[in-house]
Amino acid sequence: MTRNINGIPHIYYDGYWIRYYTPPEDTLSEKKRLIDALTKRTFHHTEAGINTPGEKLELAREAFEREDNPQRKRVNAAMLAGALFNRATDIFTTIVDLEQKGITITRDNALMAQCSKCFTEALDLSKNVLHHSGEEGVDELWGEPVKVFTMPIGDYYTSRYRKIAQAMREIDLIGNTLKCTLRIHDSFAAAHPLIDDFVSIAKKECEILRTDMGYYQVWPEFVADGEKLTEFLAPIPRGASSALERHIKRGTLLLRGGKNLITWIANVRVPMPVSTRSFLERCEQYRDSVT
The missing domain is CATH 1.20.120 (Four Helix Bundle (Hemerythrin (Met), subunit A))
Incomplete structure (x- = not known):
């Protein structure tokens, strides 16, 4: 199933509309x-x-x-x-x-x-x-x-769309888990829209070919939005205990780790299930350690 989205042909695989290229x-x-x-x-x-x-x-x-x-x-x-x-x-x-x-x-x-x-x-x-x-x-x-x-090139392209859809699903999962995890501290409220923006552009980076003219818009946005997450510092509340301060700083490191993992998946355009599973476990441990 194909359709034009904003004038660009897309094909539907496993829940995602992916930019389509003729084999x-x-x-x-x-x-x-x-x-x-x-x-x-x-x-x-x-x-x-x-x-x-x-x-x-x-x-x-x-x-x-x-x-x-x-x-x-x-x-x-x-x-x-x-x-x-x-x-x-x-x-x-x-x-x-x-x-x-x-x-x-x-x-x-x-x-x-x-x-x-x-x-x-x-x-x-x-x-x-x-x-x-x-x-x-x-x-x-x-x-x-x-x-x-x-395999025939057409069949290879089909397999690529499926892998891209799987990679996009992992990117969404990491982004949603990260927001859910960091929601326990108000200090990370400003990071949530940054995560959403990065997840959105990461999925575009995942699907676009470097020979596509649109790449000259997608790549700069991908890098810039990633830098916003890397540079994000959650504010420490006035009078916070040393335990709370450490926990917020750990959350900042978790945010950067999630950004890195999304970057890697978007670049390789295939899922990284072992790394994703490990990151989700880190998020769970962080939520469980709330003081």
Whole structure:
């Protein structure tokens, strides 16, 4: 179901009207363009040091197999996943180059099989890859280029709308929980409209492509509204006890934590259920600690 909202086409998924983009033609060259863009975005949002070049795959695998320390092995696994990811995109680039020279590569070709194998192994290792914040893994984001490789582009777009709807639902949940939690102190009354504004623009950031001209309005508003929450300081009532003062200061930190989590979800455009669940638990603990 689609409709125009303020002159912009939207499509309805799982309770949300999401900005609609017409899928490109389902060709290998278009798949390559999408995979390249998604690969760049994936590494941008994950921890540093794992964008291992494809030609270093064997070295990355040797280091992973040799490492015994669990913490270091997790990082080696992430580096190996990065190498596999880049090797897969290198192979796919070669396939597209051959296609453009008039050489047809079928799905059962050895190059296609090797590309698929690299993508699959990279996806299996993706649980070891953390978000750049150090929070939970973002294997759903990691799986985006794999989806483009394995399914028609139109089907991939459909899957993206569903993930965006899930991300929007998490953003709404975090915002509503944050307001409910901070309502216990009048000191946070002025923060409520700021939360509403940020949640609203975060959902727009979640749905809009950077190639969209509207992005030049959405991104500045998203950053500016986020800064308002980061800079918000709840006033301490005159004569407040030290316990109340500490509690209000903890609430301010909670507000910033919620703002950060909403920012991360809006940027990666997929839900972060582990981080969201942890934040909701923090909110519950804060409400329970009211003195």
